[in-house]
Amino acid sequence: MKVIKFGGSSLASAQQLEKVLNIVKSDPDRRFVVVSAPGKRNSEDTKVTDALIKYYKTSAANQDVTGIQNWIITRFHDMISELGLSEKLAQNIAFAIQELAKIEIEGNDFAYDAFLAAGEDNNAKLIAEYFQKNGLTARYVHPKQAGIIVTGEPGNASILPSSYDKLEELRDSDEILVIPGFFGVTAQGQICTFSRGGSDITGSIVAAGVKADLYENFTDVDGIFAAHPGVVKNPHSITELTYKEMRELAYAGFSVLHDEALIPAYRGRVPLVIKNTNNPSHPGTKIVTKHSGATFPVVGISGASDFVSINMSKYLMNKEVGFGRKVLQILEDLNIRFEHMPTGIDDMSIVLKAKQLTPIKEQEIIDQLTRKLEVDEVSIEKGLSIIMIVGENMKNHIGVMETAARALSQSNINLEMISQGSSELSIMFVIKTEQEEEAVRSLYQAFFGEK
Template identity: 35%
Template sequence: MIKLAKFGGSSLSHEAQFRKVKKIIESDAARTVVVVSALGKRVPSDNKITDLLYILHAHMQHDVEYETIWQTIYQRFVEVRDALQLNVPIEKELEKIIQMVAAKKVSVDYLVSRGEYLTALLMSDYLGYRFVDAKDIIAFHYNGKFDTERIALQANAAYKKYGKIVVPGFYGAYPSGDIKLMSRGGSDITGSILARALRVDVYENWTDVSGILMGDPRIIDNPETITEITYRELRELSYMGANVLHEAAIRPIQEVKIPLNIRNTNAPADPGTTISSDEKCTTYDITGIAGKKNFISLILYKSQMSDEVGFLSRTMQIFERHEISIEHVPTGIDNVGIVISKHSVENNLYELLDELKSELELDEVEVVDDLALIAIVGGNMRGNIQLTGKIFMTLSQIGVNASIISKSAQELNLIVGVKNTEYEKAVRSLYEELVRK
């Protein structure tokens, strides 16, 4: 069995966290592939190394003094090395970086990637594993897409040669060898891509939470942890705000059915949440509740709309032209609702309304801008009439009107729209009824 263990910045913030990671790795001989993020915050008021490197690059570009920032970065890595009594010549690596900065011969991608690079050097020495640079494994085409064939060849060659490896996350390289960063949170993607390439048995994502919660802890007191969830359910919850890992990290392992286990570095005995392609029987009718505030519903009215071929297509083209993502499209006979985020139209709402009215020859457009969406997600919802009844009965009992009701074709989720001011009350009541009763 092969397990890939990815550790985020909170798991690697200082030497005490490194010791926890080593204990976790040594407790299971199957954990032979390790992916690391850059050093994270030690305390809430602290800075992530990645953030400091971005700031350093900005200062370099605008000829602003950066010595204080650099000294903070320098000291963080040296302190971890010295506290753990490692042999890594970290000063030499740091000196190379600052010389490139001084000469302005460093790209933002290269500079920021050094956070993961240096962290991986320290971790590989601490574990006694082989350091393998991500630029030698994670290959990109020049169009920015992953070269999956090359990644598989390079990853398997490195693993076959060394057996136990540590790879920095968050970056890879173009065919030229130039460093390419991923989007923020990209170490999750590195872990996923590498897990797929090596066809590992389990991808463990170690962070500072013991898995995915069934509800938002800012609204619900001590929500339950989801023990098992499908990739499809996770996608639904993530889309509505339940973000635990980078969304782009899901597809590579989902396609080859590698299970993902989200674990807590600070509570390694907790089983966390296992995500797989297999639907399992669960204790509750639902898997979780998530949601977001600040949506707008544009309700388009037009007589004989249902008889007009291509009406929806022309409507979608207008939103596409404005690069506005559509969240939901509840429809009637002579009306259609277009639900979008308020943020997406904060600068061009009136221009958009004018275009919709004139190009679609609408009778009327109604704007509902006090809208929050709540998603109740779970494979057990399929055909469960009693559950659907409970949801609407609960909202009725607390005096909350569902202005939007949308159920997915696969009956994996039910989305209801409520007023922003009623959002927390509705989420709390639904959780109490569907989970705690």
């Protein structure tokens, strides 16, 4: 039993929907189809979700909504005619879009969510009918019927744990269920959306709920590349990745799925595969809890810029109980999250995302470290990048660090900081940003290049 999710670009046109139909038809295990709103048909096009945002804003400003309303209705109608679907469906969708204008916006925290959700919701109705017309026993299911009950945080809903029991009942259906992604319903019946990119979350929740054997996430790339294609020329796509490896790679160039989308599938131990609607025979990248066999020691290399490091030293630092805790407390009081904390005996560096620091926060940190913790020296270094070499099988291979250090040293890259935890899941290097691309390229060559 598989849950299959399609992104907006896979659902943008009649031509794309035909590919989707064929994919669903080709495997009888594909029983739950989670859909996004229609995406762009070409680079000049507008996503339906963006049009719905405009519709909301126009309505909120008490301006004439006819133009934007018609654009959205026409967008759906065009697909309906191209696919030869029913006039009844066209009327149903037009009515749903028009009804949005009646929503009281003033003082209604859920109004925006209701507008946005209409893209996924109406597309699911359309796709269900398209499937039926083409010989599949399919049915549209609203998240409320499916049992996707969420917390009442507009734009940032979380699934209620009790939802999973209700979702499990869907297993008994013998139809293909088409479920709109991106939103759930509160206990009070309000439409409430997940964070943006939330159709992936719906797919993940449904996969965990129905205890699927596989969650197939169809997008427009052949899976996850071992390095960013903008940096390395034609990197290979990774065959198998563990959830942990995926997290380590999450910094940059690997943002196919939001972390939040991975959680339900991860906790439900449902493997996930990222595949390409436009190239469905490609195996894509499978994300599993445990590797199926011995693989390369390294699975991927990521690089990300915009990090800073707070460097401090204090004589006899390592003899001071509580020093590290107090440093982190200062950051926490300023609501700053740190990424890494490499240490010597008497010095400590804290690596964090640059955007978390404002000039005022910087000054506050320096003041507090100097006055309260009486550090001997403190400085803030900017323009840093983090390079991650990731692979769960590194722990079974001696010499990964040697290979990495040789590649970086041959490219004349200075290693500002280094950290490798006992999980041996990844090695982190902090380097200057101007050397980031060169570092990723030389590491890719060292681990995956031709010998």
